Amino acid sequence: MPSTAAPVVSALSSPMRTYALRLAPGQDLRQQLQAFAQAQQIKAATIVTGVGSLTSVRLRLANQPGPTEYKGHFEVVSLVGTLSINGSHLHLAVADSTGRTIGGHLLDGNLVYTTMELVVGVLEELDFRRETDPVSTYQELVVYPAERKTKKARPAKAPEL
Numbered sequence: 001m002p003s004t005a006a007p008v009v010s011a012l013s014s015p016m017r018t019y020a021l022r023l024a025p026g027q028d029l030r031q032q033l034q035a036f037a038q039a040q041q042i043k044a045a046t047i048v049t050g051v052g053s054l055t056s057v058r059l060r061l062a063n064q065p066g067p068t069e070y071k072g073h074f075e076v077v078s079l080v081g082t083l084s085i086n087g088s089h090l091h092l093a094v095a096d097s098t099g100r101t102i103g104g105h106l107l108d109g110n111l112v113y114t115t116m117e118l119v120v121g122v123l124e125e126l127d128f129r130r131e132t133d134p135v136s137t138y139q140e141l142v143v144y145p146a147e148r149k150t151k152k153a154r155p156a157k158a159p160e161l
Contacts, residue, residue: 010143012125012126012143012144012145013125014044014123014124014125014126014146015123015124015125016046016121016122016123016124017121017122017124018048018119018120018121018122019036019040019119019120019122020117020118020119021036021117021118021119021120022115022116022117022118023052023112023115023116023118024112024115025112025113025114025115026111026112027111027112027116028108028109028110028111028112029054029079029092029106029110029111029112029116030090030106030107030108030109030110031108032116033083033088033090033118033120034083034088036120037083037084037085037088038085040122041085042083042084042085042120042122043084043085043086043126043127043128043146044082044084044122044123044124044126044127044128044143044146045082045083045084045120045121045122045123045128046080046081046082046083046120046121046123047079047080047081047083047090047118047119047120047121048119048120048121049079049117049118049119050076050078050079050116050117050118050119051075051076051077051079051116051117052075052076052112052113052114052115052116052117053073053074053075053076053112053113053114053115053116054073054074054076054094054110054111054112054113054116055071055072055073055074055111055112055113056069056070056071056109056110056111057069057070057071057074057092057094057102057109057110058070058107058108058109058110059092059102059103059104059105059106059107059110060104060105060107061102061104061105062104064104067107067109068104069109070094070096070102072096072097073096073097073113074094074095074096074113075094075095076092076093076094076116077093077094077095077101078091078092078093078103079091079092079093079106079118081106082128082141083120083128084127084128084129086127086128086129086130087128087129087130087139089105089130089141090105090106091103091104091105091106092104092105092106092110124146125145125146126143126144126145126146127143127144127145127146127147128141128142128143128144129141129142129143129144130142
């Protein structure tokens with residue numbers, strides 16, 4: 001049966017540099033990720049893995065206009081998405097003490113309970129940007145090649161006399 005899916009518009013490749021981070025109790029997961037991206041001036045990254053626990057979960061669930069909040073003790077079972085100073089798109093899934101799992105768009109307000117262990121992969125040759133998609137009308141991911149950094153030429157050293 002032939003596929004009716006639209007073809008991939010473009011696919012760019014990049015080597016990946018990884019960072020390992022650990023968040024402490026009380027820290028806000030999304031805010032800390034954004035602060036890390038800002039401090040490192042990250043233009044394109046992905047969450048390689050994220051595990052830990054939260055006492056407060058705040059998500060935007062599928063097709064809902066606003067946040068849904070949960071209080072208690074939750075295990076992070078998945079954290080995925082793209083991270084950039086130009087706009088991030090992160091999804092979180094958590095399980096409660098009965099194993100019930102819920103997931104959605106990560107918002108501010110997800111507070112670490114005991115720890116949050118993260119590995120972030122930075123794609124140094126890419127630049128993630130959010131642009132309005134004409135079909136969905138949402139700010140969607142557009143991937144660009146990163147601008148090449150040029151080394152500054154060192155001034156010639158004066159000869160010693």
